[in-house]
Amino acid sequence: MNAPALREIDVKDDLDSRVPDGPIQTKWERHRFDMKLVNPANKRKYTIIVVGTGLAGGSAAASLGELGYNVLNFCTHDSPRRAHSVAAQGGINAAKNYTNDGDSIWRLFYDTIKGGDFRAREANVHRLAEMSVSIIDQCVAQGVPFAREYGGLLANRSFGGAQVSRTFYARGQTGQQLLLGAYGSLMRQVNAGRVKLFPRREMLDLVVVDGHARGIICRNLVDGKIERYAADAVVVATGGYSTAYFLSTNAVNSNATAIWRCHKRGAYFANPCFMQIHPTCIPQLGEGQSKLTLMSESLRNDGRIWVPTVPDDARIPRDIPEAERDYFLERIYPAFGNLVPRDVASRAAKRICDEGQGVGLTKRAVYLDFSDAIGRLGEATVRERYGNLFDMYHEITAENPYRTPMQIYPAPHYTMGGLWVDYNLMSTIPGLHVIGEANFSDHGANRLGASALMQGLCDGYFVLPYTIGNYLAGVAPGKIGTDHPAFAGAEGDVNRQVAKLLSMKGKRTARELHWQLGRVLWDQCGMERSGAGLLATIEKIRELRAEFWTNVRVEGSAEDLNQSLEYAGRVADYFELGELIALDALSRDESCGCHLRVEHQSPEGEPIRDDEDFAYVAAWEWKGEGARPGLHREKLVFDNVHLAVRNYK
Amino acid sequence: MSDQHGTRSYHLQVWRQARGASSGRMASYEVTGIDQNMSFLEMFDQLNETLLRKGEDPVAIDSDCREGICGTCGVCIDGRPHGPLPNITTCSLRMREFPDGSTIVVEPFRADAFPVLKDLIVDRSAFDRIVMKGGYISINAGSAPEANAAPVPKDAADAAMDSAACIGCGACVAACPNAAAALFASARVRYLSLLPQGQPERTARVMGMVEQMDAEGFGHCSNHGECEAACPKSISIENIAKMRREYLRASLRAG
Numbered sequence: 036m037n038a039p040a041l042r043e044i045d046v047k048d049d050l051d052s053r054v055p056d057g058p059i060q061t062k063w064e065r066h067r068f069d070m071k072l073v074n075p076a077n078k079r080k081y082t083i084i085v086v087g088t089g090l091a092g093g094s095a096a097a098s099l100g101e102l103g104y105n106v107l108n109f110c111t112h113d114s115p116r117r118a119h120s121v122a123a124q125g126g127i128n129a130a131k132n133y134t135n136d137g138d139s140i141w142r143l144f145y146d147t148i149k150g151g152d153f154r155a156r157e158a159n160v161h162r163l164a165e166m167s168v169s170i171i172d173q174c175v176a177q178g179v180p181f182a183r184e185y186g187g188l189l190a191n192r193s194f195g196g197a198q199v200s201r202t203f204y205a206r207g208q209t210g211q212q213l214l215l216g217a218y219g220s221l222m223r224q225v226n227a228g229r230v231k232l233f234p235r236r237e238m239l240d241l242v243v244v245d246g247h248a249r250g251i252i253c254r255n256l257v258d259g260k261i262e263r264y265a266a267d268a269v270v271v272a273t274g275g276y277s278t279a280y281f282l283s284t285n286a287v288n289s290n291a292t293a294i295w296r297c298h299k300r301g302a303y304f305a306n307p308c309f310m311q312i313h314p315t316c317i318p319q320l321g322e323g324q325s326k327l328t329l330m331s332e333s334l335r336n337d338g339r340i341w342v343p344t345v346p347d348d349a350r351i352p353r354d355i356p357e358a359e360r361d362y363f364l365e366r367i368y369p370a371f372g373n374l375v376p377r378d379v380a381s382r383a384a385k386r387i388c389d390e391g392q393g394v395g396l397t398k399r400a401v402y403l404d405f406s407d408a409i410g411r412l413g414e415a416t417v418r419e420r421y422g423n424l425f426d427m428y429h430e431i432t433a434e435n436p437y438r439t440p441m442q443i444y445p446a447p448h449y450t451m452g453g454l455w456v457d458y459n460l461m462s463t464i465p466g467l468h469v470i471g472e473a474n475f476s477d478h479g480a481n482r483l484g485a486s487a488l489m490q491g492l493c494d495g496y497f498v499l500p501y502t503i504g505n506y507l508a509g510v511a512p513g514k515i516g517t518d519h520p521a522f523a524g525a526e527g528d529v530n531r532q533v534a535k536l537l538s539m540k541g542k543r544t545a546r547e548l549h550w551q552l553g554r555v556l557w558d559q560c561g562m563e564r565s566g567a568g569l570l571a572t573i574e575k576i577r578e579l580r581a582e583f584w585t586n587v588r589v590e591g592s593a594e595d596l597n598q599s600l601e602y603a604g605r606v607a608d609y610f611e612l613g614e615l616i617a618l619d620a621l622s623r624d625e626s627c628g629c630h631l632r633v634e635h636q637s638p639e640g641e642p643i644r645d646d647e648d649f650a651y652v653a654a655w656e657w658k659g660e661g662a663r664p665g666l667h668r669e670k671l672v673f674d675n676v677h678l679a680v681r682n683y684k
Numbered sequence: 685m686s687d688q689h690g691t692r693s694y695h696l697q698v699w700r701q702a703r704g705a706s707s708g709r710m711a712s713y714e715v716t717g718i719d720q721n722m723s724f725l726e727m728f729d730q731l732n733e734t735l736l737r738k739g740e741d742p743v744a745i746d747s748d749c750r751e752g753i754c755g756t757c758g759v760c761i762d763g764r765p766h767g768p769l770p771n772i773t774t775c776s777l778r779m780r781e782f783p784d785g786s787t788i789v790v791e792p793f794r795a796d797a798f799p800v801l802k803d804l805i806v807d808r809s810a811f812d813r814i815v816m817k818g819g820y821i822s823i824n825a826g827s828a829p830e831a832n833a834a835p836v837p838k839d840a841a842d843a844a845m846d847s848a849a850c851i852g853c854g855a856c857v858a859a860c861p862n863a864a865a866a867l868f869a870s871a872r873v874r875y876l877s878l879l880p881q882g883q884p885e886r887t888a889r890v891m892g893m894v895e896q897m898d899a900e901g902f903g904h905c906s907n908h909g910e911c912e913a914a915c916p917k918s919i920s921i922e923n924i925a926k927m928r929r930e931y932l933r934a935s936l937r938a939g
Contacts, residue, residue, distance in 0.1 A: 098825040113746070114812050116852055117754040133832065169828070176828035178821045178881045180845040187835025205845060211753055212848060219820025226816040234809065257801055286748040320721035323730050326750045430776055432721070496825040544736050546729070591741050595703065596802040599732070599742050 040570060041622050043663050050303075050654055050669040053457040054158040059675050063162045066458070067501055071508035078103035080512040083503065084251055084266040086238045086293055088115030090210070090488055091471025092272030093217035094495030100224030102500055107264055108221070109233045109253060111288055116218045119274055119286040120491060123210025124331050126194055126202035127174075127488040129167040134191050138199040140164045146197065147486065148676045151451070151479020152628035152644065154306070154652070157675055158458060160477045166493040171203055173496055177216035181205050195332065195484025196374060202485045207331065207423055213488055217495070236262070237601060238293040239532075240525040241269065241300045241467065248467035249515045252525045254533075256601060259594040261526055261533075263517035267510055268466045268503055271297055272495070275450035275472040277310060279609040279616065280561070281553025283447035284313060284329040290605040291612050294454050294473050302462040303654035303667055305455035305475035307612065308620035311482055311629050312562050313448035314380040317431055318400035327446040328431060330424050332484065335373045335380070337408035337417065338441070340364050342401050346391040352402055352440045363387055363401075367640075376681075378481060378629045381445035382562045388444070395442045402440035409437065445562065449487060451478040451628070452619075455654040455669075459502035460494060463654075466510070468503055470494035475652065480628020533593050536603045541586035545603040548583050552576065552606075552613055560617050565633045569621040573614055580610035615655055615664065622666065625649045646678050692718045692784040696731065698743055699791045701800050704807075708800065710789075720780040724767065725750060725757060727779055744803040750775040752916060755851035758858070759804045760791045765855035765914040773853060773916040793858035797865070797901045808854045810900040811868060817892035819872040821881050840878045847875035849917045856911035856919075862903030867911040869893050870927035871919050877930055887934040894931055 055066040073081065081104050085096040088110040096108040112118060132138040143164040148155055175181065175189070181203050182190040194202035205212040224230040235256040242250035242265070250265040276291035277283035298304045315334050316327045341362045343355050364383055365372040373380075384401050393399050409417050414437060418425070425436045432442075453476060454462050454469040461468050471491040478486065559565075559572040583606065591597040626635040626642030627649070635643045650673075656665035693716040701708030715731050722730070725747050732742035747757035752773040759774055761767035767777045782788060790804065798806040836844075848871070856867035873890050876882035882889075905924055912921045 094825070101824040112748065112754075112756065113808055114755075114852065116812075117748055117756050119749060119754070121754045122749045122751060131831070169826075171831045172828040173823070173825055175831040176821065176823045176881060178844075178876055178879050180841055180848050180875070180879075183836055183838045183841045185838050187837050187841075188832050206849075208753065208849065211851070212845075215848065219815065220823070220825075222812065222816045223820050223822055225812075232812075234812075286754065287750055288748050321719040323719060323722050323726045325723075325726050325729055328751050430772065431778070433778070433780060500825065540739075542737075544733055546733060588736055588739075590736055590739060596744055596805065598744055599736060 040573060040618065044622070045665045046668065047665065048668050048670060050455070050652070050667050051457065052156060052669055053459060054156070055458065059157060059161045062158050063165060070501060070505035073504045073508050075103060077512070079105060081105065081507050082107065082266040082513065083268050083270060084109070084264055085270040085272060086251065087118065087272035087274065087471070087473070088112070088218070088221065089118030089120035089272060089274060089471060090214055090217060090491030091473070091495045092270070093118065093214065093221050094492050095270055095272060095470060095499050096230050097217060097220035097224050098496050098500045099503070100227070100229035103229070106224070106230040107233065107266060108230050109236045109238060109251070111235065111237050111256065113234055115221055115232065115234065116215060118214060119289050120214045120488065121211045122286065123488055124207045124329070126192070126204035126209045126485040127170070127213065128194070128201050128483070128485045129171045129203060129489065130164055130201060131168055131171060133189060134200040136199045138201050142199065143167060143201065145676055147477065147483060148479070149679065150481055150483040152481055152681065153479065153646065153650065153673060153678050154309070154627055154671065155477050155479030156652070156671060157673060162498065163477050163490060163493050166497045167489055169497055170489060170492045174213060174216050177219060179205060179212050179216045196376060197483070210488060213492065217492070238273070239296060239529045239604070241297045241464070242521050242525045243300050243464060244515050244519055244521045247465045250517065250522060252522070252529050254529070257596050259592065259597060261529055263522045263526060265515055265517045265522070267507055267512050268468065270468045270470060270499065270503070271454070271473055272471045273473050275453065276612060277447040277450055279552070279613050280447040280556050281550050282319060282324065282327050284316060284327055287325055290608070292605050292608050294469070295608040295612055297454060297462065297464070297467060299657050301464045301657070302467055302469070303455040303656050304452070304615060305652050305654040306452035306619065307616045307655065308560065308623060308630060309451035309480050309628060310447055311377065311449040311451060312381040312445045314377055314384060314445045315403070315443050316446035317428060318395055318442050318444035319397055320432070321396070328427070329446065329448060330428065332377065334403060334421060334424060337412070337420065338373065338403040338405050339407055340373050340384070340401055340403055342387055342392045342394060352404070353406070361392070378562065382631060384445055385562055400442035400444045403443045404440035405436060406440070447557070447561070449482055451476065451480060451482055455652065459505060460499055461502070461506060466506060468499060470499055480630055532604065532607070533600065536587065536589045536600060536607070537593060539585065539587055539589070541588045543582065543586050543588065545583070545587055545589065545599070545606040548579055548587065549606045549609060552579055552609055555579070556613055556616065560620050562629065563631050563633055564620045566621060566624070569617050572617045573621070576610060576614045576617060580614070583607065583610060618664070619653055619655065623649060623653065644680065690720070691716070692720060692779065692782070694718065694782060694785070695787040697787065697789040698804070700743070700803055702802065704799050704801055718779050720778070722779045723750065723775055724761070724777040724779065725775050744805050746805045747775055752776045753851060755853040758793055758853045758855055760793060760858060762789050765793060765858040766916055770913065771916055771918050793854050795857045795863035795902070797863065798854060798857060806854070810902070811852050811854065811865070813900060814865065814869055814893050814896045815872065817896040818885065818889035819876070819893055821876065822885060834880050836879060844875045844878040847871040847919065847923055850919050851917055853916060855914040855916060857902065859910040859914035860903065861908055861910065862906060864905045865897050865900070865902040866905035866924045866927065867915065867919055867921065869897050870923035873930055874923045874926040877926070886930070887937050890927065890930040890934045891938065
């Protein structure tokens with residue numbers, strides 16, 4: 036910690052992950068016995084707020100309703116079925132070993148720890164692998180139309196470079212079908228009166244009473260009214276924060292506001308700089324672009340990635356002879372070629388474009404060429420394998436990938452970081468539980484393909500319903516109402532911010548400033564980071580934030596449906612979060628997972644991890660506006676998986 | 685990724701309505717500098733940025749995933765839900781489909797059961813209430829049998845998936861002269877009726893969902909077929925025929 040920005044940081048090793056004792060295989064079983072239970076007759080006396088209706092929030096709200104709790108479930112969408120889990124294409128992993136190819140709970144556990152580059156908590160990951168099999172049972176019972184074999188049993192495929200076929204899928208719409216399963220269960224509980232649904236509500240603050248989470252403040256997005264809701268516990272399941280980077284594969288309304296406001300009320304934010312960049316996205320086509328579209332990385336199974344050896348080669352791709360093409364992944368990584376992991380492929384593509392060899396309108400793209408595959412397999416086979424992806428590409432770009440190479444570029448996709456939680460998925464604020472992508476979770480410094488859906492549903496169906504009971508059993512129900520002064524205080528804070536945003540009438544739009552922030556984060560805090568670059572980034576973000584708070588323009592009224600006001604509030608939080616992302620990246624003076632520090636790489640450009648100094652979770656404490664955040668480290672211990680170095684050469 | 689850099693201009697006619705209770709009107713806007721690769725919603729982003737800079741209230745328009753799967757977006761473009769191309773959502777529509785200088789008329793999805801909230805945003809919560817009345821299989825977390833215990837024939841699973849692909853956008857209602865929700869409800873009825881897991885609640889499901897559809901003020905289906913033509917996910921009107929048979933069967937059983 037030599038950089039001046041880091042010297043004043045107060046560092047403590049004081050986090051208790053509450054991981055139970057005993058062998059890893061029996062920790063969860065023992066813990067379920069050791070946890071306190073809420074008497075079935077008393078459950079209806081407890082009220083639980085669940086914010087978010089994606090795979091984590093929807094499954095949690097439904098399951099808590101089934102158990103008999105009173106559940107208040109909130110989402111910004113007009114319907115719970117629209118949460119961004121809906122967009123996941125590929126599939127969901129489970130250690131069913133239906134394909135008889137050697138999979139097991141232990142192997143899924145091992146792969147997830149190793150894939151996360153040894154920056155995840157062993158006990159949580161093992162529980163995730165154990166629960167994976169129950170998730171598939173649950174989803175099939177709900178009627179999720181997974182792909183099946185001719186014998187009527189479930190089909191599996193290998194995904195994201197896994198050595199076993201453990202991925203279940205529903206065409207290219209796995210996320211949608213799993214979400215509709217959870218949504219069905221949720222609507223059943225709404226019909227039964229156990230879950231009350233609050234759509235088009237945005238959580239703008241957490242209410243903390245005597246150190247415990249006891250409610251939320253929301254803005255009703257239709258009429259602008261600020262509303263108070265009280266409960267005995269709060270669950271936040273509002274997803275990740277890739278949208279801080281402006282262009283990402285996330286939905287345009289995905290945002291960090293709920294978790295960021297929790298952070299400012301005392302929930303520590305863990306590993307904010309761990310964010311995953313997906314290599315195969317359709318590149319930016321112009322400056323007006325609002326998001327990037329991901330295409331399944333299965334494309335890399337048959338496509339070859341290349342750029343012209345000469346920069347600004349104006350010829351059409353098929354006129355460029357073989358000798359003047361650089362198949363850079365095959366050149367640098369002869370063993371794995373185009374199938375190197377996501378982060379390695381993404382980094383190589385960005386580097387080659389930074390060196391001026393990129394193609395396309397913005398020069399920020401590389402070719403993904405199927406002409407060899409079409410020659411080898413025939414167009415019909417390629418169409419059978421990738422037809423829907425080729426159609427999607429054609430729809431967006433108006434180019435035919437059967438005739439001319441696709442152009443691809445990496446894009447921010449998933450955030451492994453999030454609010455810190457213990458083994459019970461409870462944050463550092465007692466009563467505040469965080470599930471799904473919103474927590475820092477089980478993926479360490481890099482997430483395996485088809486594991487996000489698994490984690491969201493695991494948290495919501497099978498972990499939180501047990502662990503929240505352990506918390507509630509120690510709480511007398513219904514003691515705090517919305518007339519408590521803490522609600523008035525939080526509501527006052529929200530109203531002041533809304534009034535400030537509307538009053539400035541400046542010259543810049545929130546979108547312009549968000550776009551600038553995104554560019555800074557992408558360039559300096561994306562796949563490759565350097566100490567000097569990060570220090571400059573922190574300064575730049577502060578400047579942008581100062582400009583936002585003096586010169587932003589928001590129109591319309593607070594008492595109305597006002598999308599420009601909603602958006603400006605989210606962007607305001609991205610500036611604070613963006614600074615923390617950069618600070619976390621600066622303090623993590625090693626390369627690991629998706630996070631490459633240029634100071635820590637081998638002569639061949641391979642990341643060098645530093646287990647001696649950095650095998651910990653970095654959990655940041657908000658210490659007020661302008662103050663340096665505090666750093667709380669949770670040491671990671673690997674008793675079951677030996678620390679090893681990844682090597683794809 | 686065309687190399688043509690030429691941008692385009694359009695005359696927009698857009699429905700403006702301050703809130704549900706107020707009356708609305710068509711407003712005219714000129715948009716310029718539109719890249720033909722822009723999506724229809726990005727063209728609106730650009731219009732709204734311009735309005736903001738001029739100190740005017742931007743046009744309220746819903747969208748989220750912007751890749752055609754969440755079902756949030758949806759407006760009528762020149763009278764057609766999701767615009768001129770078949771089987772795509774509004775967010776997937778690109779400006780290259782609209783000739784330079786053309787006039788584009790943009791209105792919300794219109795139906796009594798979809799009241800306007802503001803400008804181009806409507807309230808589609810009626811769909812949720814239809815699902816609430818039985819559009820699911822009743823199973824509590826933890827009580828599921830082993831996933832492969834009950835095989836489902838592949839053709840049944842594939843047919844179920846065809847119906848389950850509905851994204852609940854409401855284009856079918858907007859396209860229907862009767863503003864019927866039959867395509868939406870029937871897709872879910874058929875999907876669950878094809879699966880062995882869906883059998884125990886088959887009767888109650890179709891009765892509950894059809895009754896709710898009527899209670900919400902949706903019209904009746906009279907086989908125009910406009911819904912199928914407007915559906916971004918190509919949901920077939922065969923689903924409606926299947927729902928009718930399911931309803932008849934359920935009525936006889938309920939006798």
